[in-house]
Amino acid sequence: xxxxxxxxxxxxxxxVSVNPTMLEQHSRDExxxxxxxxxxxxxxxxxVEVSEVVKFANSHRIPVVPFGMGTSLEGHVxxxxxxxxxxxQRMNQIxxxxxxxxxxxxxxxxxxxQLNKELKKYGLFFSVDPGADATLGGMxxxxxxxxxxxxxxxxxxxxxxxxVVLANGQVIRTGGLAVKSSAGYNxxxxxVGSEGTLGIFTELTLRVYGIPESILAARASFPxxxxxxxxxxxxxxxxxxxxxxxxxxxxxxxxxxxxxxTHYEEAPTLFLEFHGNEAGLQQDVQFxxxxxxxxxxxxxxxxxxxxxxxxxxxxxxNLAYAFVHGSKGKKxxxxxxxxxxxxxxxxxxxxxxxxxxxxxxxxxxGHVGDGNFHALLxxxxxxxxxxxxxxxxxxxLVDYALRCGGTCTGEHGVGxxxxxxxxxxxxxxxxxxxxVKQLFDPHNILNPGKKLPID
Amino acid sequence: xxxxxxxxxxxxxxxVSVNPTMLEQHSRDExxxxxxxxxxxxxxxxxVEVSEVVKFANSHRIPVVPFGMGTSLEGHVxxxxxxxxxxxQRMNQIxxxxxxxxxxxxxxxxxxxQLNKELKKYGLFFSVDPGADATLGGMxxxxxxxxxxxxxxxxxxxxxxxxVVLANGQVIRTGGLAVKSSAGYNxxxxxVGSEGTLGIFTELTLRVYGIPESILAARASFPxxxxxxxxxxxxxxxxxxxxxxxxxxxxxxxxxxxxxxTHYEEAPTLFLEFHGNEAGLQQDVQFxxxxxxxxxxxxxxxxxxxxxxxxxxxxxxNLAYAFVHGSKGKKxxxxxxxxxxxxxxxxxxxxxxxxxxxxxxxxxxGHVGDGNFHALLxxxxxxxxxxxxxxxxxxxLVDYALRCGGTCTGEHGVGxxxxxxxxxxxxxxxxxxxxVKQLFDPHNILNPGKKLPID
Numbered sequence: 074x075x076x077x078x079x080x081x082x083x084x085x086x087x088x089v090s091v092n093p094t095m096l097e098q099h100s101r102d103e104x105x106x107x108x109x110x111x112x113x114x115x116x117x118x119x120x121v122e123v124s125e126v127v128k129f130a131n132s133h134r135i136p137v138v139p140f141g142m143g144t145s146l147e148g149h150v151x152x153x154x155x156x157x158x159x160x161x162q163r164m165n166q167i168x169x170x171x172x173x174x175x176x177x178x179x180x181x182x183x184x185x186x187q188l189n190k191e192l193k194k195y196g197l198f199f200s201v202d203p204g205a206d207a208t209l210g211g212m213x214x215x216x217x218x219x220x221x222x223x224x225x226x227x228x229x230x231x232x233x234x235x236x237v238v239l240a241n242g243q244v245i246r247t248g249g250l251a252v253k254s255s256a257g258y259n260x261x262x263x264x265v266g267s268e269g270t271l272g273i274f275t276e277l278t279l280r281v282y283g284i285p286e287s288i289l290a291a292r293a294s295f296p297x298x299x300x301x302x303x304x305x306x307x308x309x310x311x312x313x314x315x316x317x318x319x320x321x322x323x324x325x326x327x328x329x330x331x332x333x334x335t336h337y338e339e340a341p342t343l344f345l346e347f348h349g350n351e352a353g354l355q356q357d358v359q360f361x362x363x364x365x366x367x368x369x370x371x372x373x374x375x376x377x378x379x380x381x382x383x384x385x386x387x388x389x390x391n392l393a394y395a396f397v398h399g400s401k402g403k404k405x406x407x408x409x410x411x412x413x414x415x416x417x418x419x420x421x422x423x424x425x426x427x428x429x430x431x432x433x434x435x436x437x438x439g440h441v442g443d444g445n446f447h448a449l450l451x452x453x454x455x456x457x458x459x460x461x462x463x464x465x466x467x468x469x470l471v472d473y474a475l476r477c478g479g480t481c482t483g484e485h486g487v488g489x490x491x492x493x494x495x496x497x498x499x500x501x502x503x504x505x506x507x508x509v510k511q512l513f514d515p516h517n518i519l520n521p522g523k524k525l526p527i528d
Numbered sequence: 529x530x531x532x533x534x535x536x537x538x539x540x541x542x543x544v545s546v547n548p549t550m551l552e553q554h555s556r557d558e559x560x561x562x563x564x565x566x567x568x569x570x571x572x573x574x575x576v577e578v579s580e581v582v583k584f585a586n587s588h589r590i591p592v593v594p595f596g597m598g599t600s601l602e603g604h605v606x607x608x609x610x611x612x613x614x615x616x617q618r619m620n621q622i623x624x625x626x627x628x629x630x631x632x633x634x635x636x637x638x639x640x641x642q643l644n645k646e647l648k649k650y651g652l653f654f655s656v657d658p659g660a661d662a663t664l665g666g667m668x669x670x671x672x673x674x675x676x677x678x679x680x681x682x683x684x685x686x687x688x689x690x691x692v693v694l695a696n697g698q699v700i701r702t703g704g705l706a707v708k709s710s711a712g713y714n715x716x717x718x719x720v721g722s723e724g725t726l727g728i729f730t731e732l733t734l735r736v737y738g739i740p741e742s743i744l745a746a747r748a749s750f751p752x753x754x755x756x757x758x759x760x761x762x763x764x765x766x767x768x769x770x771x772x773x774x775x776x777x778x779x780x781x782x783x784x785x786x787x788x789x790t791h792y793e794e795a796p797t798l799f800l801e802f803h804g805n806e807a808g809l810q811q812d813v814q815f816x817x818x819x820x821x822x823x824x825x826x827x828x829x830x831x832x833x834x835x836x837x838x839x840x841x842x843x844x845x846n847l848a849y850a851f852v853h854g855s856k857g858k859k860x861x862x863x864x865x866x867x868x869x870x871x872x873x874x875x876x877x878x879x880x881x882x883x884x885x886x887x888x889x890x891x892x893x894g895h896v897g898d899g900n901f902h903a904l905l906x907x908x909x910x911x912x913x914x915x916x917x918x919x920x921x922x923x924x925l926v927d928y929a930l931r932c933g934g935t936c937t938g939e940h941g942v943g944x945x946x947x948x949x950x951x952x953x954x955x956x957x958x959x960x961x962x963x964v965k966q967l968f969d970p971h972n973i974l975n976p977g978k979k980l981p982i983d
Contacts, residue, residue: 173765173870216710227708229717230685245957250933251866252898253682255671255721255941257954257980258961262684262717266710283767310628312738314769314804349769350815353808360805411706415628443707478705486710499712502700505968506713512967513960525712 076135077113080157083125088116088163099140099150099158103205103393105404105454106148106489111138111158118163120236120244120275127273127518128242130157136521139269141182141208146407147488149215149268154521159273161210167191168276175281176233176250181210181274197281200225203484204390210274215486216266220389223309223442224316224348225282227484229265236276237264240514250278263509268486269520271513285348288316289358290376290385293365294340298322298425298437301341302418304368305441309414311364313357317346317386318442322425325392325436325449332395333388338372343441344389346382392438396449400434403451406463409491410474411445411483420473424448427469431462445483492526531590532568535612538580543571543618554595554605554613558660558848560859560909561603561944566593566613573618575691575699575730582728582973583697585612591976594724596637596663601862602943604670604723609976614728616665622646623731630736631688631705636665636729652736655680658939659845665729670941671721675844678764678897679771679803680737682939684720691731692719695969705733718964723941724975726968740803743771744813745831745840748820749795753777753880753892755823756796757873760896762819764869768812772801772841773897777880780847780891780904787850788843793827798896799844801837847893851904855889858906861918864946865929866900866938875928879903882924886917900938947981 080089090096091113100108112135117123130137136156143150152158161182169178172195179188186206188199201212203219211217213235218227225231234248237260247260264272295301298320305318321329326339345361347354362373376382397405412420421437428435428448439446448470450463471481471494481487481494496503507525510517535544545551546568555563567590572578585592591611598605607613616637624633627650634643641661643654656667658674666672668690673682680686689703692715702715719727750756753775760773776784781794800816802809817828831837852860867875876892883890883903894901903925905918926936926949936942936949951958962980965972 171868171870173761174868175765176868216708216714218708222708226685229714230681239960243956245960246955247957249935249953250868251900251929251935251938252869253671253673253677253866253900253938254935255864255937255939256935256946257942257950257958258726258964259671259684259717259721260957260960262714266714271713283765285767306628310630310738312740350808350811352811353805356805356807409710411708413626413629413631413705414707415626445706445708474706480704480706480709480711482710483706483708484710487712491711495712498704500701501698502702502715503712505694505700505715508967509713509964512963 079129080113080115080126083129084115084117084122088118090114099160102143102145102148102150104146104148104490105406105452106151109151109153111152112155114158114160116160116163120238123159123238123273123275124242124244126157126159127238127240130518131240131242131516134516134518136518138520139210139214139273141211142184142206144205144207145211145215145488146485147490149486149488149523161208164275170195172197174250176278177281178276178278179209180276181208183209185209185212192281196284198284199279199281201228201231204393209277209279213265213274213277214268216484218440218443218484220317220319220440222440223318224314229262231280232261232265232277233280234278235261235264235274237272238275239272240516240519248278266486268488268524270510270524271519273519287349287351287354288382289347289354290382291345291358292337292374292385293343293345293370294338294372295342296369296371298341298421299418300368301343302421302441304365304370305343306414306417307364308361309442313361314349315345315442316348317344319344319389320437320439320441320446321389321392322437325438328395328436329388329392332391332398335384335388340371344385393449396436396451400451402453404454406450406452406467407485408448408467408470409445409482409485410470410479411443412474412477412479414444416477416479417441417444421446423473424470427466431466433463433466443483444479487524489523495526534584535568535570535581538584539570539572539577543573545569554615557598557600557603557605559601559603559945560861560907561606564606564608566607567610569613569615571615571618575693578614578693578728578730579697579699581612581614582693582695585973586695586697586971589971589973591973593975594665594669594728596666597639597661599660599662600666600670600943601940602945604941604943604978616663619730625650627652629705631733632736633731633733634664635731636663638664640664640667647736651739653739654734654736656683656686659848664732664734668720668729668732669723671939673898673939675772675774675895677895678773679769684717686735687716687720687732688735689733690716690719690729692727693730694727695971695974703733721941723943723979725965725979726974728974742804742806742809743837744802744809745837746800746813747792747829747840748798748800748825749793749827750797751824751826753796753876754873756798757876757896759820759823759825760798761869761872763816764897768816769804770800770897771803772799774799774844775894775896775901776844776847777892780893783850783891784843784847787846787853790839790843795826799840848904851891851906855906857908859909861905861907861922862940863903863922863925864937864940865925865934866898867929867932867934869899871932871934872896872899876901878928879925882921886921888918888921898938899934942979944978950981
């Protein structure tokens, strides 16, 4: 009996596909990484089916790769060893909303926009916003963050409980509904960010927040990237509770205007958002404006209504597409270093120099409140020289970040793209991580070849 | 060669003590749990010495128990199997303060008051405040929290990096200086809360915060515990960024006034603190006052100056001592359940009924913003009947908490006192936790008998 037939005995016939178009759709993510097709795609409907498939795969040593929306940026969902791709699009139910507990329970295939649409009815929102409309399962798997992490934290801070299918098919729960716990070991935090290599999520309980009384967005233009960054760092140092503070460099502002039809000033810019009560916001924003002026801000423009605010953040979110758009055949390589705040201005200046020295087309974007920034580098993935030059920029930025105590990936995860940096980042702790992988997945069937290097 | 002599070859002669008074001081914590002396106490000065001692202990299968200030409440530091107690009092250096990065690097023996005293010079503070002046190593080991968790999070949220000595003596670092990372597995979060059973901390990098522009404290008295709790939950639901919201019941207010010489109204009371900017605070506080009035608040009193505020929080922190004080021979058993916010009022009402039905002397205190509360129960540890009655209250509260998705311990940890509840709380995940312990500490020398039950 072949693999497809065997899987069709475990789940419904129409839940197993070997259609070439389907395999091809599951062979890639949004990055420059080389595609590879799975042998088969399975669409489970519940934890029991996931457990059955994983148990089968484990006993036959077949790789299993979980797949959400395919928006990963380091090849996480590409099944380089073939096997089974588990696509969670049929597990997309919002199971329960508990407004008083500020919690929701969702299946892993729910996307963040789907969740936010539903939460709005309760005056609530889910905070993590990586730009792409990823699934919540995928976001938990990579410990995603994005524009609001500076105020509300990263994905790991929101996950209260996980239902996880282990490599042997066992189904466990890792947490509970309490705000905090000092009971058993923190498995929840270990699974979050494990990129499908330790277990497969079949349900998530997430923290949500009340929509703030007042929201105010603003753009502030600066003479240089450094002055913009220094403004952001100073704002945080004095404890202004900024909800978003995003750097967009001049090159990226040009792309953004062209793609989104906006007419923002084409200078290094901070996109800001403040959440709070009316009176408090007035004081915070005035303070921010004064501080920006001290750093040479040439224009501070408010977006007071929801429409202007949405335009602003949509334009920001579409920036990656803005770069690729109109560059036929080009893909993006996105760097993702995160450095201590005191090192951020230096790191961003260095990044701009590196991009120019390498002769790569690219822009700089930053979640500067976290010390995390991206160089969006346009590459032709079929052109070795193109790839090499971009790869060199990437490597040099990682080198810079690791030298100052930072990380090679602030939010995208390791996938296959960052494997080569992990030994240097983690030192001997990497050996312990490998032992953890060996314990959780002794036959190495769970997203093999991702997250930890073989050396 | 005996144990003492062997250890004296690894560390300085005077760093190893078998003095009976010294052993006795390391035989107990602040709880009702039965004392037991270690065979020897070692005072390491650095990670190399810790590594040498642990390596020796591992090869000779000798238990090692780390010890900070001995303020644990579930017997964590009691060496029930004898062996070596590692007392960190000589590793009490603040290694580095990085104001711009809002980070500090400390040795595990630094206490939180010691750290805050130093941070004040930089306009910074360390947020976690469990009441006791515990060491930061101990607080990380139990994932401590306390009064400010509702705003700033628990200990795990503050630990950015750990230097850890593993059971085989290897020294690893688990994190870095970046605000966030999606690189290797989250070992930092796994070690935090592991109660010395997975590795021993020799250095911690912690997040600190700027002292807010304005701080305002208040007391609000209510006709019942329920109305106080409902006020707190409503305040959070509308997103008021409260920094502290503590419930003190009537019995505890009486003890508090008697012990601290205060003259607060002896009714169920919320102790509140607001952090923010001046304008924002005014609006928040007015809102809180109105909301409290809606719930029947009979008195809302501000503490606008630092002196009144300090008196308030000192009185709150000394409450455990207030109960023990003057009750000769009595010790405290402290329950520590944490429930979803929607279940908090019911759980606290149930707790009061249980205390009265059992005929135990006790008060109720709550970090109500987290759904976490304590019954402080006075027991004579030599009186079996006394212990049994208090133990029954404890068990019934845990039962209640677990039924509604809560936890047996919100912040004190498991130690030995909560072992019997873990199977029910974690289900099959407990087996995975045991495998993790087995992986990290194959000879079970690290704080053996704590954190996970044998079943």
